[in-house]
Amino acid sequence: MTETITLGQFIIRQQADFPFAKGELSRLLRDIGIAAKIVNREVSKAGLIDILGDAGGVNIQGEHQQKLDIYADRQFISALKSGGECCIVASEENEGIIRLDTDVSKNAKYIVTIDPLDGSSNIDVNVPVGTIFSIYRRKTTEGRPQLEDVLQKGTEQVAAGYIIYGSSTMLVYTTGKGVNGFTLDPSIGEFCLSHPNMQIPESGFIYSINEGNYVHFPQGVKDYIKYCQIEDPATKRPYSSRYIGSMVADVHSNLIKGGIFIYPVTASAPSGKLRLLYECNPMAFLIEQAGGRATNGDERILDLEITELHQRSPIFIGSKNMVEKAESFNLLNQVLQKN
Numbered sequence: 001m002t003e004t005i006t007l008g009q010f011i012i013r014q015q016a017d018f019p020f021a022k023g024e025l026s027r028l029l030r031d032i033g034i035a036a037k038i039v040n041r042e043v044s045k046a047g048l049i050d051i052l053g054d055a056g057g058v059n060i061q062g063e064h065q066q067k068l069d070i071y072a073d074r075q076f077i078s079a080l081k082s083g084g085e086c087c088i089v090a091s092e093e094n095e096g097i098i099r100l101d102t103d104v105s106k107n108a109k110y111i112v113t114i115d116p117l118d119g120s121s122n123i124d125v126n127v128p129v130g131t132i133f134s135i136y137r138r139k140t141t142e143g144r145p146q147l148e149d150v151l152q153k154g155t156e157q158v159a160a161g162y163i164i165y166g167s168s169t170m171l172v173y174t175t176g177k178g179v180n181g182f183t184l185d186p187s188i189g190e191f192c193l194s195h196p197n198m199q200i201p202e203s204g205f206i207y208s209i210n211e212g213n214y215v216h217f218p219q220g221v222k223d224y225i226k227y228c229q230i231e232d233p234a235t236k237r238p239y240s241s242r243y244i245g246s247m248v249a250d251v252h253s254n255l256i257k258g259g260i261f262i263y264p265v266t267a268s269a270p271s272g273k274l275r276l277l278y279e280c281n282p283m284a285f286l287i288e289q290a291g292g293r294a295t296n297g298d299e300r301i302l303d304l305e306i307t308e309l310h311q312r313s314p315i316f317i318g319s320k321n322m323v324e325k326a327e328s329f330n331l332l333n334q335v336l337q338k339n
């Protein structure tokens, strides 16, 4: 009989790797797991309850907010507040930072950045969506936590992960010691270890990019797409094109099968579309921990300086050999080239 290891049990076991740990990070990951279950409960019956569709407002990203964006945002913030291990939340859905100044959490040492609902355009059509999170340690020691505690490079992440609400619901995370995946078993209401020590294949044969924007891509990106489409059995080309339109789902698929996910600069998104704090950094930390690579076409995503809360970046992420191959093409348009 295979041993069932729940997320809670696994986190406690992992704590042993951190001799000075007091359990704060473990409890914070627990809180994220709780909010994930609550959001999953609504996502899994979305058509039956009034949670589909547009909420009527536009968020700081300039995107129409979906009802589920707002619901998920509230659930994660409330779970982090009740848990008391997080002093600031920065969310893709909120213009400014959210200080959790409760008696319990004001002395908390962790910062959470979150994309509460990733793949919003897929909510109403029953295609997998997700949640992406990242955890940093507070830097400032005096007074109230500050914006600078949030604007930290990806290399400073203590932990990162995502939840994918798909045919099954999974939570995949890293604390810098490899990547592990847990599947929610609804019959016991627990995330159980199902994908230990996940490794992305070094090479893959799948590329994920929204080719609908092709005409607006830098020449190098167009050339790389052509490279993927050339007939060459020796290198198993042409590669397959797979694009789900939810970053979590596209990256999760490539993590398991091998492949590259690309969201480059485009005419309408000259700095890229995806957000460094909420999407690029957490996914880059995870994929690097699984043996893959993540760049903006020129620099390692995790080394990028962060100056703004909702800063965007182009991203090329996935199997190491595929990202390195892509980087051999001039992926950034001239405007972005470093002097």
Ligand SMILES: O=P(O)(O)OC[C@H]1O[C@](O)(COP(=O)(O)O)[C@@H](O)[C@@H]1O
Pocket (backbone or CB within 6 Å): 063, 092, 115, 117, 118, 119, 120, 121, 210, 245, 246, 247, 248, 263, 273
């Ligand atoms: O429709 P496009 O332009 O291809 O964009 C799809 C991308 O936008 C996103 O939906 C943006 O994330 P949000 O849904 O959290 O805003 C990504 O998940 C996805 O990879």
Ligand SMILES: [Mg+2]
Pocket (backbone or CB within 6 Å): 115, 117, 118, 119, 247, 279
């Ligand atoms: Mg997103």
Ligand SMILES: [Mg+2]
Pocket (backbone or CB within 6 Å): 069, 092, 115, 116, 117, 118, 119, 120
């Ligand atoms: Mg989102």
